[in-house]
Amino acid sequence: MKNLFKPLSVLGLILAVSLMTSGCKNPKPGLTDIPTTSPRIKQVGPTGPSQGGNNAGKNNNGGGIGLGDNGGFGSGTNLGGGDNMTDDDFSKLSADAQREYFEGRPMDREVFKAYTVHFDFDSSSVRPADMGNVQSVADYLSSHADCALLIEGHCDERGTDEYNQALGERRAQSVKEAIANAGIASHRVRTLSYGESKPAEDGTTAEAYAKNRRGEFVLLLPKTEGGSTEAIDTPADVIE
Amino acid sequence: MNISRLIPTLFAALVLAVTPFLSLDAQAQSSNAYDIDRNISGTTKPYPVNISGLSGEALKILQFDLEVGGCDIVSKDSANYLVTASNKENIIGKLTDKTGSIRFFNRSYKNGTTRTQVHALAADIIKALTGADSIFGNKIAYCINTATDKNEIYIADFDGSNPHKLTNDGSMIRGLTWGPDNESLFFCSYRAGNPDIYRQDLRTGKRTRIAAYLGLNTSPAISPDGKKIAMILSKGGSPDLYVANIDGTNLKQLTNTKGDESSPCWSPDGTKICFSSRQSGASRLYVIPAGGGQMKQIKTSGVGSATEPDWSPDGKSIAFTTTTRHSFQICVVPSQGGVVEVLAEGASPNWASNSRTLIFSRKSGKKSSLVMLDVPTKKSKIIGSVTGSATQPCWTR
Numbered sequence: 354m355k356n357l358f359k360p361l362s363v364l365g366l367i368l369a370v371s372l373m374t375s376g377c378k379n380p381k382p383g384l385t386d387i388p389t390t391s392p393r394i395k396q397v398g399p400t401g402p403s404q405g406g407n408n409a410g411k412n413n414n415g416g417g418i419g420l421g422d423n424g425g426f427g428s429g430t431n432l433g434g435g436d437n438m439t440d441d442d443f444s445k446l447s448a449d450a451q452r453e454y455f456e457g458r459p460m461d462r463e464v465f466k467a468y469t470v471h472f473d474f475d476s477s478s479v480r481p482a483d484m485g486n487v488q489s490v491a492d493y494l495s496s497h498a499d500c501a502l503l504i505e506g507h508c509d510e511r512g513t514d515e516y517n518q519a520l521g522e523r524r525a526q527s528v529k530e531a532i533a534n535a536g537i538a539s540h541r542v543r544t545l546s547y548g549e550s551k552p553a554e555d556g557t558t559a560e561a562y563a564k565n566r567r568g569e570f571v572l573l574l575p576k577t578e579g580g581s582t583e584a585i586d587t588p589a590d591v592i593e
Numbered sequence: 594m595n596i597s598r599l600i601p602t603l604f605a606a607l608v609l610a611v612t613p614f615l616s617l618d619a620q621a622q623s624s625n626a627y628d629i630d631r632n633i634s635g636t637t638k639p640y641p642v643n644i645s646g647l648s649g650e651a652l653k654i655l656q657f658d659l660e661v662g663g664c665d666i667v668s669k670d671s672a673n674y675l676v677t678a679s680n681k682e683n684i685i686g687k688l689t690d691k692t693g694s695i696r697f698f699n700r701s702y703k704n705g706t707t708r709t710q711v712h713a714l715a716a717d718i719i720k721a722l723t724g725a726d727s728i729f730g731n732k733i734a735y736c737i738n739t740a741t742d743k744n745e746i747y748i749a750d751f752d753g754s755n756p757h758k759l760t761n762d763g764s765m766i767r768g769l770t771w772g773p774d775n776e777s778l779f780f781c782s783y784r785a786g787n788p789d790i791y792r793q794d795l796r797t798g799k800r801t802r803i804a805a806y807l808g809l810n811t812s813p814a815i816s817p818d819g820k821k822i823a824m825i826l827s828k829g830g831s832p833d834l835y836v837a838n839i840d841g842t843n844l845k846q847l848t849n850t851k852g853d854e855s856s857p858c859w860s861p862d863g864t865k866i867c868f869s870s871r872q873s874g875a876s877r878l879y880v881i882p883a884g885g886g887q888m889k890q891i892k893t894s895g896v897g898s899a900t901e902p903d904w905s906p907d908g909k910s911i912a913f914t915t916t917t918r919h920s921f922q923i924c925v926v927p928s929q930g931g932v933v934e935v936l937a938e939g940a941s942p943n944w945a946s947n948s949r950t951l952i953f954s955r956k957s958g959k960k961s962s963l964v965m966l967d968v969p970t971k972k973s974k975i976i977g978s979v980t981g982s983a984t985q986p987c988w989t990r
Contacts, residue, residue, distance in 0.1 A: 448806045448828075455807070456786070475875070477853070513914050513921060513940045514984065515812050516869060516876060516900040518767055518781075518788070519825060519832040519855035522809040523871070526831055544808050544827065545787060550742035550765055 436499070436541070443540035455501055455543045458573040465490055465570035469553075470528060472566040474509070477523040479531045479568075487528065490570050491535030501573040502542045504528045509562035510549040521546030528568040543573070637969040639665040640722050643672035646679045651711050657752055658715030658729050660974045661950060663967035664722070676718060684710035688718050697721040708754070723969070725947040728988070733952060734759075734778055735963060735979070735986040736766050744984065746778065748795075751945075751988070753963070753978035759793065767985070768812040768856075773819025773839070775989040779803065781811035790824055790841070803841040814857045814866070815839065816883070823847075823857040823866050823883075834868055836883060847885050856901045859883070860928070861908045867891065867928075869900040869913070876900050878913060878926075892930035896922075901941055904928060906990070907948035910968075914940045914953075923953050925968060937973055939964055943987040952986040 436454075443451065468490055470483035479487065494502055506525030508517040525544035533539040554561040642664040647655060655678070656666050669675070675693065678686040684707065687699040698717055702710035709730075716727030731751045736744040742765050749756040760766065764784040772779050776795055781788050789805040790813050804810040808827035815822055819839065826835050829846060832853040837844040848854050852871035859866055860880075867880050870888070876898040878891040893899045896915040903912045910925045915933075921940035926933045939953040951966045955975075961982045966973040976983075 451807050452787070452805065475871075477871075512916060513856075513900045515768055515825075515856045515941075518809065518811055519853035520871070522827045522832050523853040526808075526827060530830075546809055547742065547765075548767070552741065 438538075438540065440538050440540045443538075451540075454540070455503070455573060457576050458501060459577065460503070461572040461574060462569075464493070464572045468570055470568045471563060472524055472568070474562070474566065475512075475520075477520060477527045479527050484531065487531045488535050491532050491537050493572075494532070494537045494541065497572075499575040500541075502532065502537070503571040503573055504532075504542060504544050505551075505569040505571060506544065506546045507551060507553070507565055507567045507569070508549045509565040510552070510557075511562065512549065514548060517548035518546050521548045524566075524568050637663070639663055639967075639970040639972045640674060641665050641667045641672050642674045642676060642718070642722075643667055643669045644676045644678065645669070646677050647711075648680075651678075651680045651684065651707055654708055654711040654752070655715055657974065658712060659718060660972060661728075661752075661965050661967065662715065662719035662723065662725070663949075663970040663972050664718075665972070674718075674722065676714075678714065680707065684714055686714040686717070688721055723949070725949050728945045728947050728950055731945065732775070732989045733963075733986050734769055734771065734989075735954075735983050736769060737979075738961070738982040738984065739763075746780065746793075747983075748778075749979070751965075753976040756979070759795075769985045770813055770815060770987055771989055772815055779813040779815060779822070781813070790822075801840075804837070812856050814859055816859050817861055817863045821863075821883070823859065823868075825854055825857065825868075834866065834881065836866070836885075845885065847881055848888055850888075858902050858904050858911075860904050861906050867902045867904055867911055869902060876916075878902050878911065878930075890930075891926065891928075893924070893926050893933050894931065895933040896924060896935065899924070903943050905944045905948040906946055909948070912942040912944060912951055914942065921956075923951065923966065936968065936971060937964070937966055939966075941985055945988045946990055952988060954984045954986060 443454070468486040470479060470486050472478070473480070490502065494500060504525040506521035506523070508521050512520060522544060525546055529539060529542045529544055532542055549565070552561070552565045553567060554564045640663060642659055644652065644655060644666060659666060673691050675689050675691060676686060677689070678684065683701055683703055685701040688697040689695060698721065700714070700717060702713050712729035716729050719725055720727065728751055732748055733751055734746060734748050737747055738744045743763060744766050745761065746759040746766060746769060747756050748759055759778070762782055762784040764782055767781045767788065769778060769780040772792060778793050778795065779790065781790050785805070787805065788809050788811050790803040790810045792801045792803055793799070803813065803822065804824060804826060806826055806828040809832050810824065810826050812825040813822050814824065821836055822839050822841065823834065823836050825832050827833070829849065831851060832855065833846055833850065834848040834854045834857055835844055835846050847866070848870070850870060850872040852873070854868050854870045857866050857868040864883055865880050866883050867878060869876050870879050878893055878899045879888045880891055881888040891911070898916045899913050900916070901914040905912070909928055911928050912923065912925050915922050915924050915935070920938050923936045923939045923942045924933045925936060939955040942951045942953040944951060949968050951968060953964055953966070954961045955964050959982065961984050963976040963979050963983045963986045964973055965976065
């Protein structure tokens with residue numbers, strides 16, 4: 354009996370540890386639990402290039418900034434890492450291993466849908482009005498330590514293809530810097546430029562262009578290896 | 594002292610060296626003298642040519658080639674040059690001046706197809722009129738869009754005939770360029786969920802990953818000796834210029850700006866790389882030593898933005914795209930910088946091996962067409978045989 358249990362125990366130990374460190378609960382398709390896990394977000398109105406609600410969202414956030422986040426600074430060197438890795442550790446990994454960290458993670462495109470940030474023409478600077486959105490996403494990540502983030506950079510069509518590819522990447526990187534400034538280890542954030550190829554809105558109006566110059570947040574959930582769903586149900590008290 | 598004594602000798606040597614050429618081309622030179630106007634910027638009028646004796650497909654091909662080469666196809670009355678040709682067994686062609694008294698050549702073309710024979714005749718005509726080497730045997734690679742965010746690579750003859758689909762990625766391709774000896778293509782593809790640089794061997798079809806770091810890996814540019822690759826990577830936190838061995842190893846970062854770099858291209862001697870950067874806030878052209886050093890801006894007086902540079906094979910000019918309020922315009926500037934000449938509407942310019950024909954794409958509504966432009970005459974020609982929305986054209990080198 355004992356011999357039979359031993360491998361299971363080891364497995365249980367690993368699972369228990371991973372459960373403890375995991376901020377992300379069972380990844381559910383279409384996960385939209387931001388309001389309950391991150392109260393601050395509940396009040397935030399998404400900012401947009403042509404929305405009157407910009408200021409409301411900004412003000413709500415302004416009040417919140419500095420409460421939860423700074424509290425985390427004293428907790429250790431691995432602030433916001435969630436993977437027992439520092440940015441420095443990560444930078445020493447091979448290019449393939451760095452890619453491996455992100456690849457295979459299920460994506461949730463819905464969670465942060467309302468938190469897309471927008472850019473001025475030909476600019477890659479995050480607008481002050483969008484800092485609330487950035488902060489909200491950072492808050493979510495700091496409370497969901499096993500999750501990672503994908504930032505997609507987009508442009509309007511008034512630039513040449515390769516230029517837009519670079520500009521979209523620069524935009525995504527600017528947002529990544531802002532997320533890092535909000536306390537999230539930057540190795541948890543991946544950037545991807547689509548240039549002008551995926552417009553949010555068709556058309557050649559100033560409004561359409563403004564909507565298309567954007568950075569979108571995509572939540573990257575913990576990897577679900579084959580069979581792990583069943584294993585999670587194993588009681589933790591299997592440990593000897 | 595020594596030099597002044599040498600001058601007469603040098604002059605004599607020069608005359609001797611040039612004489613054989615003169616005997617061959619003297620007639621062409623003298624005929625050029627009366628019908629070619631050159632304005633201050635060096636623009637040449639298109640060569641008015643009449644074609645007789647051909648019909649059907651052969652005529653169409655010859656007209657297309659000559660127009661690409663800088664000719665206007667005109668009636669006999671308006672022509673300064675006459676092409677008299679026939680297509681019985683083989684193509685036979687003769688080029689004379691309008692009086693018929695100056696004969697440039699009279700040749701028959703054997704082997705190959707009618708198409709290749711007409712291309713050979715066209716090449717001889719263009720060589721006689723402009724001195725330019727043939728590009729009619731070159732191929733082009735380009736992308737056909739299947740959606741706004743999806744495209745595939747094609748290879749065709751320079752005039753769009755014999756198209757051949759190379760990829761089936763169902764994803765997005767950017768920065769398409771030919772590899773050494775035209776035996777491969779290098780490009781950025783999103784097919785692995787990230788913009789990565791690949792080399793695809795054209796004989797074996799085998800694809801090799803060259804750069805696949807987190808973030809952007811794009812705009813590969815192969816050095817003239819085929820040994821190095823310049824590219825744009827964002828692994829350092831911003832899209833910067835890097836150089837590596839052609840297989841991606843021995844990576845070296847050349848720029849480290851806060852802005853983003855894009856679209857590198859090599860000087861023909863391989864010592865410098867030109868690229869676009871938004872370092873100063875607006876996009877401008879810069880040159881940097883290929884081994885590393887200070888980046889130096891190239892003056893592009895007269896236009897706002899400057900992206901997508903391409904260095905002419907003779908080293909003299911850089912073609913690029915400027916973005917205006919409502920359109921993209923193809924421009925050229927001397928490679929050391931200076932006053933820009935705006936040539937035509939379009940984007941993504943690429944020089945042919947003759948340093949005079951540019952190929953680029955031009956968008957009209959949702960559709961993008963491929964256009965060739967003879968820079969000295971500004972004569973342009975849409976490649977109508979390429980169906981679908983085509984972008985990123987580039988010539989074999």
